[in-house]
Amino acid sequence: QGSHPNRHAEDVIEENGEEAIPHEAFYSAVDPDYSASKQPFVPQSIQAAKHNTKYITMGVTPGPIVRGCIDIFSFIISLSLMVLQLGLIDYYYIDNLKDNVWYCWLGGDALVVIIFIWLIVLAMRSNQQTMEETSSLDGKVRYAWIAWLVYSLLLVAKITTCFRLFYQELPPKPLDHNDKLLDDHLLKLCLCLSALIFIFLLESHHYTPTSSPRQLYINYLMTAICLDLLDTVSFIDLLWQNNGLMWKLPLWLELTILCIGCVNVVLPTFALLKLRFNRNSRILLISDRVWSFFYVLLVNGPFLAFRIYLYVLLECIHKKKGNRYDASIFAIKNVAMVYIALRELWVRLHYWRQKRAALGSRGELTAQGATDHQDN
Numbered sequence: 001q002g003s004h005p006n007r008h009a010e011d012v013i014e015e016n017g018e019e020a021i022p023h024e025a026f027y028s029a030v031d032p033d034y035s036a037s038k039q040p041f042v043p044q045s046i047q048a049a050k051h052n053t054k055y056i057t058m059g060v061t062p063g064p065i066v067r068g069c070i071d072i073f074s075f076i077i078s079l080s081l082m083v084l085q086l087g088l089i090d091y092y093y094i095d096n097l098k099d100n101v102w103y104c105w106l107g108g109d110a111l112v113v114i115i116f117i118w119l120i121v122l123a124m125r126s127n128q129q130t131m132e133e134t135s136s137l138d139g140k141v142r143y144a145w146i147a148w149l150v151y152s153l154l155l156v157a158k159i160t161t162c163f164r165l166f167y168q169e170l171p172p173k174p175l176d177h178n179d180k181l182l183d184d185h186l187l188k189l190c191l192c193l194s195a196l197i198f199i200f201l202l203e204s205h206h207y208t209p210t211s212s213p214r215q216l217y218i219n220y221l222m223t224a225i226c227l228d229l230l231d232t233v234s235f236i237d238l239l240w241q242n243n244g245l246m247w248k249l250p251l252w253l254e255l256t257i258l259c260i261g262c263v264n265v266v267l268p269t270f271a272l273l274k275l276r277f278n279r280n281s282r283i284l285l286i287s288d289r290v291w292s293f294f295y296v297l298l299v300n301g302p303f304l305a306f307r308i309y310l311y312v313l314l315e316c317i318h319k320k321k322g323n324r325y326d327a328s329i330f331a332i333k334n335v336a337m338v339y340i341a342l343r344e345l346w347v348r349l350h351y352w353r354q355k356r357a358a359l360g361s362r363g364e365l366t367a368q369g370a371t372d373h374q375d376n
Contacts, residue, residue: 064128067127067207068124068128070203070204071120071123071124071127071203071204071205071207072124072204074200074201074203074204075116075120075200075201075204077196077200078116078196078197078200078201078203078204079113079116079117081193081196081197081200082112082113082116082151082193082197083109083113084190084193085155085190085191085193085194085197086105086109086112086154086155086158087109088186088187088190089105089155089158089162089187089190090102090103090105090106090109090158091182092162092170092182092187093105093158093161093162095182096166096169096170096182097165097166105158108154108157109154111150112150112151112154115146115147115150116147116150116151119143119144119146119147119205120143120147120204120205122142122143123141123142123143123144123204123205126142127206127207140275140276141202141205141206141272141275141276142205142276143205144201144202144205144206144272144275145269145270145272145273145275145276147201147205148198148201148268148269148272149266149269151197152265152266152268152269153266155191155194155265156262156265156266159191159236159258159261159262159265160258160262162187163236163239163258167184167239167240167243168243170182170183170184170187170240171183171184171240171243171244184240188233188236188237191233191236192229192230192233194229194265195225195226195229195230198222198225198226198229198268199222199226202218202221202222202272206218206275214275217274217275218275221271221272221275224296224337225268225271227333227337228264228267228268228299228300229264229265229268230330231264231299231300231303231330231333231334232261232264232265233261234328234330235257235260235261235264235303235306235328235330236257236258236261238257238310239254239257239258241325242254245324245325247314247325256306257306260302260303260306264299264303267295267298267299270295271295290345292341292344292345293341293342293344293345296337296338296340296341297338297341299337300333300334300337300338301334301338303330303331303334304331304334304335304338307327307328307330307331307334308331310325311325311327
């Protein structure tokens with residue numbers, strides 16, 4: 001009787017610290033392994049979990065040996081798909097341009113393969129050493145972003161050159177009896193392999209226990225990036241539609257489509273770069289949730305805006321010329337992803353306001369530790 005209601009809430013937090021930490025870490029961007037000397041103010045739920053023996057000694061799932069086998073298996077699949085994709089694109093060049101100079105692409109392919117192998121060796125050595133020596137709860141994905149950057153730059157170079165030289169020759173023509181093996185559809189399927197390459201590349205470079213908040217980000221990353229890459233291929237397909245349906249788009253529109261598509265092939269590099277660091281860092285004093293929102297807008301915003309523009313241009317303004325544009329189903333995906341990003345940002349801001357109000361009601365915002373935490 002007469003006890004303060006906040007006291008009961010604090011008791012619940014302390015008794016259920018282990019259940020509260022994934023939620024706390026996800027929304028507050030606090031890393032449980034972050035040193036207390038560098039971060040003086042730590043919420044009570046984090047402190048309770050850090051003293052929980054079960055949480056500290058929880059091993060890496062599923063184990064060093066099994067994890068190593070999974071890494072090798074995933075890397076072999078990723079490397080095989082990459083070799084298949086890049087090799088098939090090389091064959092398109094040789095078959096359509098009839099010039100031996102395009103065999104030079106094989107040199108770039110070999111360089112990317114060597115870098116992939118070198119990086120996976122470094123990643124597995126680092127992961128195995130960390131698992132055995134420190135029994136870390138989480139693992140940094142140190143080298144995956146470098147691998148994707150090198151691979152994506154080579155792929156972008158091939159895509160750009162293809163669409164400036166011979167992409168109009170790929171669709172089957174009446175002289176081919178509308179039956180052609182190396183057509184535009186096969187090339188689009190080939191480009192879609194990038195989604196699988198990304199999944200198995202990330203799988204081969206990380207070890208993360210199921211209890212880690214980072215696991216949520218990895219699962220989200222695999223889903224979102226795969227959809228973005230498939231959306232990119234669908235967006236680049238507008239160039240073939242322009243050629244086949246006689247839209248006669250101006251050159252600057254064609255170049256814009258190509259540039260936006262190529263940029264979105266490279267963008268997953270920055271999403272992987274976040275996994276390079278051990279905690280959710282702030283860049284230019286802006287929360288990682290805000291940067292995630294900007295990333296989603298950068299990917300889906302141009303796609304959605306351009307599709308709306310084409311629909312208005314071809315279906316409304318130039319309708320009398322017989323132009324026809326079937327809106328892509330990926331436009332719904334663009335709207336959904338923007339909404340999800342807005343919702344996540346709103347939840348983060350709402351959580352921050354509630355947390356600040358709760359700390360202020362107990363006078364903790366004026367404490368020295370809280371002040372130092374805010375300044376850092």
